Amino acid sequence: MILSSPPLTVPLCFLPSSFDPPYDVLRTHPSLSLLLNCKTLKSLRQIHSQIIKTGLHNTNYALSKLIELCVVSPHFDGFLYAISVFETIQEPNLLIWNTMFRGHALSSDSVSALKLYVDMVSLGLLPNSYTFPFLLKACAKSKALMEGEQIHGQVLKLGFDVYLYVHASLISMYVQNGRLEDAHKVFDGSSERNVVSYTALITGYASRGDMESARKLFDEIPVKDVVSWNAMISGYVENGNFKEALELFKEMMMMNVRLDESTMVTVVSACAQSGSIELGRHVHSLIDDYGFGSSVKIVNALIGLYSKCGELETACGLFEGLSKKDVISWNTLIGGYTHMNLYKEALSLFREMLRSGECPDDVTMLSVLPACAHLGAIDIGRWIHVYIDKKLKGVVTNDSSLRTSLIDMYAKCGDIEASHQVFNSMINRSLSSWNAMIFGFAMHGRANAAFDLFSRMKKNGIEPDDITFIGLLSACSHSGLLDLGRHIFKSMTDEYNITPKLEHYGCMIDLLGRSGLFKEAEEMISTMTMEPDGVIWCSLLKACKMHGNLELAESFAQNLIRIEPENRGSYVLLSNIYASAERWNEVAKIRTILIDKGMKKVPGCSSIEINSVVHEFIIGDKFHPQNREIYGMLDEMDVLLEEAGFVPDTSEVLQEMEEEWKEGALRHHSEKLAIAFGLISTKPGTKLTIVKNLRVCRNCHEATKLISKIYKREIIARDRTRFHHFKDGVCSCNDYW
DNA sequence: ATAGGGTTAG
CATH class of the missing domain: 1.25.40 (Serine Threonine Protein Phosphatase 5, Tetratricopeptide repeat)
Structure with a gap:
């Protein structure tokens, strides 16, 4: 009975492939033509069942096509499905075996x-x-x-x-x-000796940095094709030989080689990296001539070119013109904004990216996190942290850089505990993760924590680099730890064999200056192999102000003005020192110089983030929508400050020239506006975090100490160089900054 | 069916 059953019950895959119908019949079969347009795994399953129904599944041809599609489709990952289909085939032919090898080769394993x-x-x-x-x-x-x-x-x-x-x-x-x-x-x-083998070897030499050997091989190729030209050009670009890359590109054009998408991308990136905006524009017009203007990859490269060269309008225009933006388009433009220090714009573009439905990747986050750090936008920073843990964990290769970026973001946004938490939770810490954490502690005036971390780092067998020592030395200078600073500076050369750079000297000279050891500071300058920069003279000048040393101040100021004649701060600093010594003639002279030179001052600007929105205030700002409430609060603050015994220090009137313009009352200072806004916008007891672009002035510092006590608020303020944690009327910097 | 361009950012 069973034997008389129709042959369909016999497993058809046992039939030899000679049972395959003729190829042209197969090729035109409707199920197979459906395969070609198949874009999802789901529709592939449907077609598969169709194939089974029509009895095609016993043909090796149909199965090999099916498996091939699973393996090579750019639309979906059908590798596991391919394996499951393959396992049902009893005697796969060599074509099917080979297709499976291909699939395995393309897979992650x-x-x-x-x-x-x-x-x-x-x-x-x-x-x-x-x-x-x-x-x-x-x-x-x-x-x-x-x-x-x-x-x-x-x-x-x-x-x-x-x-x-x-x-x-x-x-x-x-x-x-x-x-x-x-x-x-x-x-x-x-x-x-075919061109493909030549090209493989060329990339080998290029990745080793041996461009001469690569070029020798390239010149030997009898018939070069576009791939070999591109390999040679991108080899030059990778090794930073932009001139050669662009020369070769010109040669390629003269030889009338058909340029392809890859050529254009490589050449545009060469122009971007070498800052050759003129040639870049020329290539841009070529791209339009060749009709490549609709290629996302090329347009992305062009966006990168214009962003790097500071032509953000052009970059934006290209971006807007893209009909199908990909994640790289967004990343490139966001990166362009951060590159130009336009952090607010970078964040708003990031928001737009999320609205558009594009999923940010690790690269997005690596340019958005520094923007958060600069702005103190910790809410967005926290959101990104969650996003990284939820969506990017395990799927990106940049996990360590992302965590390091989070450490830096939290530290710069004032939440050093969160920063430390991220650091502690890391499994694979790179040197820069340790460095970021050390810098974080240094910035917050926590020198002990920075040095504890340094010893932990050494115990873990991580070799410190020159950056590590900048962190440690700046920790010393923020906390005034002279002996420790001297010790670490010495061990840096003696034990770690690291030659001090300008930044290391800068920290040491700052430290010596603060301690009033001007002679030693000058001795250190004379031992330096390089010329001191403006930062160094400036820190010495500040030290003079602190220690009331007028004589030295004049000579330091001369040096400072010689190096940075266009830096207004140099003059203002000197003027303040004259003012402290009541040398009003000199003060007036400097004021005249400033007016003659037409030097404008940088407006002081403070920001505070409330409900994920960063609010910026400049001095005397009256443009905030809640202006009335803010000024009402300021009045109340002044009354309470006076009651608490606060007396504005009028001797510092001129000091204000340095940081902010004197405009009426002290309360107009930007940080005070930001604090007032913070007080009215948050629940009692909420911690306030302020970010300021300049240094905080002494008056504001005193006032903020009292405000922290009066309103029972912890206030964290970041100024240009460090953090101040105000709590119960005391500041973490011990009034030393 | 198969090989060669670290195909765009940082």
């Missing part, structure tokens, strides 16, 4: 292709010339040199090294495994 190869060989099947390029690609991708060498052995044993594709794949496998010499041996050992 490429080496698994080799296990499958062992399976195939143990079934007694032999590979063909198509098999090896896939296997070798797997070894190249997963950097499996040993396996690659074994495959090489198989190739030789079975005599497949005469095949062009196999030969080129071998070379590429060795190149990508960093075995350039072996690759060259394969290349030399055969008469086969």
